[in-house]
Amino acid sequence: MxxxxxxxxxxxxxxxxxxxxxxxxxxxxxxxxxxxxxxxxxxxxxxxxxxxxxxxxxxxxxxxxxxxxxxxxxxxxxxxxxxxxxxxxxxxxxxxxTDSSWDQINHQTDITNHLYWAIDKLPPKRKEIFELRHIQGYSYKEIAEKLGISTKTIDSQLVKANIQLRKILQLSIWAAITGSGFLN
The missing domain is CATH 1.10.1740.10 (RNA polymerase sigma factor, region 2, helix turn helix motif)
Known part of the structure; x- marks a missing residue:
């Protein structure tokens, strides 16, 4: 200090x-x-x-x-x-x-966009906890102090966020493969 x-x-x-x-x-x-x-x-x-x-x-x-x-x-x-x-x-x-080079860049951009889209689908508090931990790099203790919640709650919310993101991203991958337009 x-x-x-x-x-x-x-x-x-x-x-x-x-x-x-x-x-x-x-x-x-x-x-x-x-x-x-x-x-x-x-x-x-x-x-x-x-x-x-x-x-x-x-x-x-x-x-x-x-x-x-x-x-x-x-x-x-x-x-x-x-x-x-x-x-x-x-x-x-x-x-x-080449076209394949552009396809690769577009594919990477699509993946990034899907990830941000999936994060936006999280409930507000879960999204905030996820972003504090994985985007801003806060520790569990720092998040707990900042939000006034326990570290167990943070852990629980992050586990739920990972499960939810995995499901959302699996659905978007399935939609991309089948061309069903899930994201539109």
Whole structure:
């Protein structure tokens, strides 16, 4: 908590201490995910730039390591999205782009759209719990504190969400195979 307060007040010493104690962990995670040491260095630097830039918004109630990891995941997600946009741009401007290449991109887009569509079909509270856990990366304890419910309730809702999503997605796959227009 002291580190967080020191960061919030703009302490260079606190930031340096946090950077030195966390950069290697962040870097290793990003190397593992990107499989590119140079890119991981750039992304690690971006994580700490964002940490400094948005230091005022740090929470006193969530451990600093957790907040750094969330920033790391968000930087990674942003990078992955940008990489996807680059690939789509290159594909769209490449004379070598074939119909089967476009079919593959469209198939991936369809899968993503089906997943978001299925998540939207969850009951509101279950959807909120699912998104907090799997999209925003909150722990069970953090979700429990945020929503004022027990971790057992969270576990139960996530199990139900997974079952419901599996059923919805199986139906949409069946509809796609049979051409029955289930999603329309």
């Amino acid at each position: 002291e580190k967080i307060n020191a960061l919030k007040t703009g302490s260079d010493v606190a930031f340096k201490a946090v950077f030195e104690s966390s950069w290697e962990k962040v870097y290793r995670y990003l190397v593992n995910k990107t499989r590119d040491a140079d890119q991981a260095k750039d992304l690690t630097q971006l994580v700490f730039i964002k940490l400094w830039t948005y230091r005022i918004s740090l929470s006193d109630e969530i451990p600093l390591d957790t907040q750094i990891f969330r920033k790391t995941k968000q930087v990674l997600i942003d990078w992955l999205r940008a990489e996807m946009r680059k690939r789509e741009y290159i594909f769209s401007n490449s004379p070598e782009a």
